[in-house]
Amino acid sequence: MNKNNLSLLGLDESATRQDIEQAYQTLREKYREDRFLDGEAGNEAARMLTKIETAYRELMNELDEEAVGDANSASFEKVEELLRSGDIQEAQRVLDSFNERTAYWHYLQSVVFYRKNWINESKKQLEIAMRLEPDNEKYKTAYKKLTDKVNSDAANNAAAQQGVYRAQTMDAYPDDQMGGSFCSSCLQCLAINMCINCLCNSCCH
Secondary structure: OOHHHHHHOOOOOOOOHHHHHHHHHHHHHHHHHHOOOOOHHHHHHHHHHHHHHHHHHHHHHHHHHHHHHHHHHHHHHHHHHHHHHOOHHHHHHHHHOOOOOOHHHHHHHHHHHHHOOOHHHHHHHHHHHHHHOOOOHHHHHHHHHHHHHHHHHHHHHHHHHHHHHHHHHHHOOHHHOOOOOOOHHHHHHHHHHHHHHHHHHHHHO
């Protein structure tokens, strides 16, 4: 907490929320009465009243932010545990409950999307995390690994498609090459018909 604000209230860094509340109320009552004094004493009391009001408000805001930070840390730990246990749906529900979405929130959301096999969405969340914290090596490493996987999968899919195409070209319908659909079965049928015709002609004569 801000040392100057604490000093203004007569407190040190070990002060609790209750200590701040009590010190503020005591000083506030004192300077509210003193501001009606004549001359410079009254003016000084009015200035001090403004200062302690500001100090109190800033200190309480700091405490509120710390409380939110602690709550977020606990929630992040819960999301991590859920991811380790494989409960993706509950991990998503906890992430959706956050009001403030930090870089680490987007990182965890990326992990959830990856577990769902939503690769493009996972990549986008990592990009947001890196924009918010450009010096974070953890996010950079995760992004590189994900990008390498996307490129590798694309190359493997392309090779597989090419293999299927080549197999179809070389093996499918070998008798159809050079146009037409005349096949070996047709030749066999024609030969059989010719034999039958010969037999019939012989019988007739």
